[in-house]
Amino acid sequence: MIGGALLWRQSDAPLLKPVPTQVSFGGPFTLVDSKGQPFASSKLAGKPYAIFFGFTHCPDVCPTTLARLVKLRREVGSEGAFQIVFVTVDPERDGPKEVGNYADLFGAPVIGLTGSTAQIALVKKEYGIFSQKVGTGDDYTIDHTATVLLFDKDQKFQATIAPDEPDETAIAKLKKLA
Amino acid sequence: MLRPATIAFALSLAACSAPGPKISAHDAWARETGSADNAAAYVTIENKGGADELIGAKASIGEAMIHESSMDGGVMRMRPIAAGEGLSVPSNGKLTLGPGGTHIMIMGLKGPLKAGDHFDLTLIFAKARAHRIRVTVKPAGAM
């Protein structure tokens, strides 16, 4: 959870340019798409992307964040401006169909991804994402990092968007991605 | 000279004269849902009278409870509000339940909520009478 702790601290402060000693987020991964097919991170290359980790049983913060990304993408330019990627931190309940239904809700292209427990654990580590199951039975919830990470077209980490960050600064960061 | 009973009566009158809450609720909405069997509903509660508290809710489509999403250093947590506690509806003020904060969590949905659907939500207050409102389901992209 070292990456999680770093992202945590970083998102507390106004965003600083990554300094050389700082951990950079991201890395190659293979997950599973909404059709149940393998999805390699190389598929994202060539176009910037915003990646967000959540779970489909999250009715408030997760859909709000995705709705906001869709809205910001329209404000920045076209749907081609950047890709929106949603990765579940709840592979137990979220299979390809569940992430697909969720991603399709927003009326704009969103890539929904799941994977095996091991695949999800690895991608969480790469992207500095913390998550923890809370409660038992079918109705558990998950505490998780709600920060959006931004990558340029060369898949290099550029910036984060915090959930409570004003639209203006988020838009400025998204415009720089192109 | 006033008899004790008269004094007690006068005091109780004084206590009663504190204005009661005057509640209205509007802009109730919920986001469209996918496969999950839960949803969040949002509403603005206005109070043109004395202070009150929202202490619970009932929904026609599932089990409702008051939840709070909070952010701690970038980590999102969602929890029911503590048992026996309510959300303050200030005197001559309002309480807004909105995305990313306090919301009415509805669990055990029998099917997905589609944009344009409606359902009933009853808001329960500490003092004011329960208030039934109609919730509109909006497209998932709504903010």
Ligand SMILES: [Cu+2]
């Ligand atoms: Cu909730």
